[in-house]
Amino acid sequence: MKLLLDTHVFLWFIADDPHLPANWRSAIRDPGHEVYLSVVSVWETMIKHQIGKLPLPQSPEQYLPTQRERHRIATLPVDEVSVCRLAQLPALHRDPFDRILIAQALEHQMTLITA
Numbered sequence: 001m002k003l004l005l006d007t008h009v010f011l012w013f014i015a016d017d018p019h020l021p022a023n024w025r026s027a028i029r030d031p032g033h034e035v036y037l038s039v040v041s042v043w044e045t046m047i048k049h050q051i052g053k054l055p056l057p058q059s060p061e062q063y064l065p066t067q068r069e070r071h072r073i074a075t076l077p078v079d080e081v082s083v084c085r086l087a088q089l090p091a092l093h094r095d096p097f098d099r100i101l102i103a104q105a106l107e108h109q110m111t112l113i114t115a
Contacts, residue, residue, distance in 0.1 A: 001033045002108065003034065004038060004101060005035065006112060006113060011054075019115075035071075036074045036110065037073050037076065039076065039077050042064050043097075076104060079104075082104045082108070083100070085103040086099055
């Protein structure tokens with residue numbers, strides 16, 4: 001199974017936050033699953049950190065790649081096909097970061113792990 005982690009799920013996972021349900025933690029750790037973090041989530045985290053909404057133990061440009069690699073989570077770049085998929089999404093959700101994650105999950109046949 002291919003899993004795409006929403007930004008908050010990745011942050012909960014790397015911090016061992018109790019908000020992350022145990023079954024999600026197990027799925028992320030399962031060596032039979034391919035686990036991804038979108039570049040979109042890195043972008044979102046950088047913005048939230050810069051405006052003071054998201055404290056991190058280190059600068060995000062160091063912390064995020066280090067944690068992603070430490071936990072063997074692959075990076076998912078933003079591709080043109082996924083961006084074009086946005087046109088097919090209904091206007092149910094307005095957050096642009098969430099919308100592109102949904103489009104990427106659909107385009108790459110991934111399960112989006114999100115609260």
